[in-house]
Amino acid sequence: MxxxxxxxxxxxxxxxxxxxxxxxxxxxxxxxxxxxxxxxxxxxxxxxxxxxxxxxxxxxxxxxxxxxxxxxxxxVDASVLSIGVELDRHRMSIGLVDLQGNTVCSETYSRKDDESSDTTIERIAAVTGELLKRHSIERGRVAGIGVGLPGIVNNDEGIVVFSVQLGWKNVPLAKRLSELTGFKADVDNELKAKALSEHLKGAAIGSNRTALIGFGNGVGSALIIDGEIYRGAMNSAGEIGHSTVDPNGKLCECGKAGCLQTYINISSLLSEANHYRRIHSMEELFEARRAGERWAVYLIDRALMYMSITVNNVVCMYNPDSVILTGELIDKFPEIYEEVKSLCASRFVWEPLNGSFRFLRSELNEKGVIIGSGLMAQRRFFALE
Ligand SMILES: [Zn+2]
Structure with missing residues (x-):
């Protein structure tokens, strides 16, 4: 040999x-x-x-x-820690993750829409330093930093290829972050990080074929097969939000017409609601629906139908043993989860597969990406050390 x-x-x-x-x-x-x-x-x-x-x-x-x-x-659970980071359009969260995937601490900061990648990276490095200092953690105990974010990520090289939400294109995030902090850095798509954490520590423990679907500012999915994330040729497997539903439909932010997410995601729902009257938030839109305002009933019922169709399509394509719903819409509005679950069972999931999978809600919620990214950094550390 x-x-x-x-x-x-x-x-x-x-x-x-x-x-x-x-x-x-x-x-x-x-x-x-x-x-x-x-x-x-x-x-x-x-x-x-x-x-x-x-x-x-x-x-x-x-x-x-x-x-x-x-x-x-x-x-010894706390012998090694890693830093897990979640980046989104309006916020960034940073936490310390131990070997068992528990968060020792985590903090959330706001982020401006147009904040440059340089500024965000510098802020992550600064907060990391502060957290380690405040918790008196020696640098030698840190396995690395993992970052999860929405968009297409080249995880091998740690490059953010394209993220509409962050407004970033070809940002060498891992390299810059390593230079600033001295730690090895890993970068991945947020839903892939979240699927990993739910699979290892959350709702889908014991599952061999896990599909995670996120409904929020975008629509996406991630798949875990036999404990490994399914990535596809360029780590973009699961970008179901841009599958075409109606070629004559509304324009998506990606420039194509009739993408699935134009019927579901928050910005699309709000912009459509504003054709009718001034609506500032999803809370207001739900309020209008509860009050029985027809246009709001229509918009949300249609979104629920497309969410159920998404579940059916994922189930037909991959035959998972567990389907986890997650994302801002699921976390903030519990009725969405319940209604989609019952719509799937009564109307939308193809009958032979109905009941063939566990229908689950994310358990780690807003900590999922921090934990998943932190665990990814640990995996690299122990494989390479
Ligand atoms: Zn699109």
């Missing part, structure tokens, strides 16, 4: 052992060897390294059952 391949194998083995201890702790060395097929010597060597570096410890607990008693290994 070539030296390069040997190194790769070693890193893979280390990551595998680490992931098993993380997910199943407390656990014995023998059980790790059995699950991975590695020799007892290899497992002991890796465990020795991880213990020395302070990531795991021998716990007081011993294995139960027949046979020889053995000491169990446990994770």
């Amino acid at each position: 070539k030296k390069h391949d040997q190194d790769f194998m070693k890193r893979q083995n280390r990551l595998t052992v680490f992931e098993i201890i993380k997910n199943q702790n407390p656990i014995s060395r023998a059980s790790i060897a059995k699950q991975t097929g590695m020799s007892a010597t290899t497992v002991s060597r890796i465990v020795g390294e991880l213990t020395e570096q302070g990531y795991i410890l021998e716990s007081e607990k011993v294995s139960e059952g027949l046979g020889r008693k053995s000491m169990l290994l446990e994770m």
Whole structure:
């Protein structure tokens, strides 16, 4: 075996052992060897390294059952932290994420519509420094920074290819952020980060085929197959908001006519509502619907129908075992989730697949992207170290 391949194998083995201890702790060395097929010597060597570096410890607990008693290994949850960031048009949130995907702390700041990428990146670096200082966290314990944002992201190179919401094009976010903070940085699409966190820590634990659909300022989806994010050729798999519903429909912000999201997303609904009367927010629009104003009933019912159609299309295309609904519209208006769920069951999901998947609501809500991005940074750290 070539030296390069040997190194790769070693890193893979280390990551595998680490992931098993993380997910199943407390656990014995023998059980790790059995699950991975590695020799007892290899497992002991890796465990020795991880213990020395302070990531795991021998716990007081011993294995139960027949046979020889053995000491169990446990994770030191706060031994490594990562920084998770969520960027959106009007806000940025930053938090510290531990090995189990808990947020140690998180903060949200407002962001101006037209804030330049340089300014935003400098602010992320400044807040990161402050958070570490305030919580007295040594830099050596930080695995890296992960950032999730809406748009098309080249996750291999950490470049924001295109984000309508942020108004960014070809921004080398990971490189700039690394230069400013000294930490390795990862960048990904927000829904992919969110799907990962819901899969590992939230609503879809135990699911092997998870589809996450976001309804908010845009419409998008993300798919997890056997624990891995499905990315497509340029990491834009799941951009369902720009699938065509009506070629003669309304113009979308992307320049095409009749995209799915023009019937669902917040800005489209508000701009259509304003044809009728002055409406400033989705809250007002819902208020008008509850009051029985016909135009508002029509607009929201139509949006609910298209949301249900979105679920059906995703289900027909991917046959997931779990579908998670998330996004600002779902988080703020609980009735949307309930109504879409019942519309799907009674009218819109293709009958043979009705009941074939768990219909779920995001559990991590506004923390999902922070946690998912933080966990992505940790994955890279332990695979490469
Ligand atoms: Zn479009």
